[in-house]
Amino acid sequence: MLDTRHSRESVLRAGTVGGAAALAATFGGLDVGTAGAQAAIPDVPRNRTLQIIGGGGGGRFTDAGIGNPYAAGATHQIGNAALWEGLFYYSAFGDEMIPWLATGYSYSEDFSSLTVNIRSGAKWGDGTPFTAKDVEFTFNLLMTNLKLSYGADMQKYLKSVAASDDLTVNFAFTTPNPRFLFEYLAFKFDNGVKLLPKHIFEGQDPTEFLWFDVAKGWPCGTGPYKIVLWSETQKFMDRRDDWWGKDVDFGGWSAAGNLPDVQRIVFVPYSDDNRLAQLMASNDGDLGFTLLPQIIKPLIEQNKQLISHSFNRPPYGYIDWWPNSLWVNTELEPWNDPEIRWALSYALDRQQVIEVGYEGAGIPTEIPYPAYPALLPFFGSIKDLLQKYPTNKFDLGEVDKRMKAKGYAKDAAGFWAKGGKRIVIDILGFSIWATSGPILAEQLRKAGFESAYSQPPDWTAQAISGKFGGAWLFGHGASIADPYYTLYLYSSVNSKPQGNTSGGGGNQWSRWSNKEFDKVIETMNNVPMGDPRLLDLFHDAMAIWLKELPTIPVWQFYHWIPMNTLRWTNWPTVLNSYVNGAYWHTTFPLMLHKIKPVS
Incomplete structure (x- = not known):
């Protein structure tokens, strides 16, 4: 529940959205950075306003006032993606690379260096030209500051970054890359280095400088939007009609002479x-956060103005880049034995979970990859391996065979035990698995494993601790166009926590390592x-991965996002x-350039 005295609908249902007086009357006091710009907030027609329900938690934003994308607590996920533009964008659905702040690039023959050509005429929100020197500044800042996102990667991979002129930047790598x-x-998705304006950040402590002052126009990215009001309970972002890109032809994404509508x-x-x-049912929201199928299905049936990615039909969404698996710590008994991990896999009826837990809105996954166009040839290249290692097969007979071969027997209660000690599988997760986790636990119980599902607030800390002996649900945020990235998560260098989560969990939580697997990944x-x-190398790597089964693939993860066609x-x-x-996601600006008003 929101803790403001007046309901937010008094603003959401208004004919216009904006105006200092209306905002102050509705929301009460504002922070200093916001209050300084109240008088400058104009009225905007409702049918030119995109109202998004999402971000933060408990009715409050968690990042208010943090304009610096590298400061602690900063996130692009609550609108700030509209401020930043990438040198390139990549659309996984179209398998398309889109030049934006850059116009092109070239690698050296041995991939030891990269030259990127910067687009002429690009500008920061304060009118200062965006140049190759901003790129040079950003990457050199990251290289010398391990506290910043991507800092460790840049220190590992970059030998130097230098702008030879305003429109050319050269990257030299420590090894071919x-x-x-x-x-x-x-x-793409949540990835991509956000570039910083050298003329503002030079001399600042990048870990302390918040870069937020609405009166100064901060933060001022190169994107077509600026923040005009921002507090814990509200955020307004207005279009910059002086956006540099309005004079550029971005092909089918934005024609010359156009601004986002x-x-x-x-x-x-x-x-x-x-x-x-x-809020979506009452047409107050235009776009929302992902909902479970049990909610979005009746919502769309109730309000014919609402659609999902698949309109009013299953699966009511699209496949995210985050295929889900059941994870265990492979350093702890009995999970250090691949045969026991395979017994877990055979115990799971994935299709039943999808039919009951997601009302049929989904599909199982055989491997930890999203089913995206660029990856499908790799799926096909391991059909022979999946016949030998059927990761989606539900077979209680295979469970019994493997458990008995390892010396386990069912006790009086029907649970697997050895030496008087049962295998107990407490499954951890959070709200997105509230309808699927309990079903998995029940399936494991029917297969002879004592199991229960829970959502404790510290579940991620337990999972990554190296001491938790149960299991947990989580995804893989890695490959979308190339199989290397997900495989790299499972290389030995990532087998132990190193102060980050390596792409949404990665291998750091399963702690699996295999030297032969590492050799294949190094070659790849x-x-x-x-x-x-890559097809042959992928086959070699997956032959090892599937035999060992360090994590247990369960299903593709979907975004079930409600979208309103009224406006x-x-x-x-x-x-x-x-x-x-x-x-x-960081590709949010591409959607802003595409959506059109109904009238």
Whole structure:
């Protein structure tokens, strides 16, 4: 519940959204940075305002006043992605690389260096030209500061970064690195290095400088939006009509002479799923955070203005880059035995979980990869391995065979035990698995494993501690166009926590390592994306991975996002999949350039 005295609907249902007096009357006191700009907030018609329900928690934003994308607590997931632009964007759905702040690039023949060409005429929000020197400054800052996101990576991979002129920047690598541009210079999902204005950040402590002052126009990215009001309970972002890109032809994304049709973005903090559903049902929200199928299905049936990525049909969404697995600590008994891990896999009826827990809105996954166009050839290349190692097969007979072979027998209560000690599998997770986790636990119980599902607030700390002997649900945020990234999560260098989560859990939580697997990944690292040799290397790596089964694939993860067609159209859908529809990803600006007002 929101703790403001007046309901937010008094603003959401207004004919216009804006105006200092209306805001002050509705929301009460504002922080200093916001209050300084109240008088400058104009009125914007409701049908040119995009109202998004999401971000934060408990009705409050957690990042208010943190404009510096590298400061502690900063996030691009609550609108700030509209401020930053990438040198490139990548749309996984279209398998398309889109030059933006850059116009092109070239690698050296041995991939030991990379030259990027910067687009002429790009500007920061304060009118200062954006140049190669800003790129040089940002990456050198990251290289010398391990406290910053990407700092460790830049120190590991970069020998030097230098701007030879305003429109050319050169990256020299410590070792050949054919994937550097895709991984760090292209915005996609949650990834991509956010560039900083040298003329503002030079001389500042990047860990302390918050870069927020609405009166000064801070933060001022190169994107077409600026923050005009920001507190714990409200966030308004207005279009900058002087955006540099309006004079540039970005092909089908934005024609020369065009600005985004969204004049104002209003963020309403997430409270709970029911509140989100209510605001979408009453047409107060235009775009929402992902909902479970049990909520979005009746919501769309009730309000015909609402659609999902697949309109009013299952699966009511699209596959995210985060395929889910059941994880265990492979250093602890009995999970250090691949045969026991395989017994767990055979105990799971994934299709039943999808039918009951997600009302049929989903599909199982055989491997920890999202089913995206660029990855499908790799799926096909290991069909022979999946026949030998059927990760999606439900077979209680196989469970019994493997457990008995390892000396286990069922006790009087029907649970597997050895030496008087039962295997106990407490499964941890959070709200997105509230309808699926309990089903998994029940399936394990029927297979002879004592199991229960819970959502303690410290579950991630337990999982990563190295001491938790149960299991947990989590995803893989890694590969979307090239198989290397997910495989790299399982290399030995990532087998222990190193102060980060390596792509959303990565291998640091399973603590698995295999030297033969490492050799294949090391070879793959030197083979560029798109090279046919990757098919054979992927097959070699997965032959080891599938035999060992360090994590247990369960299902593809979906975003079930409600979108309202009352005021806005051209949403990303199954018939128009130009990009994923998550406002919390770095590709959010691409959607802003595409959606159109109904009238």
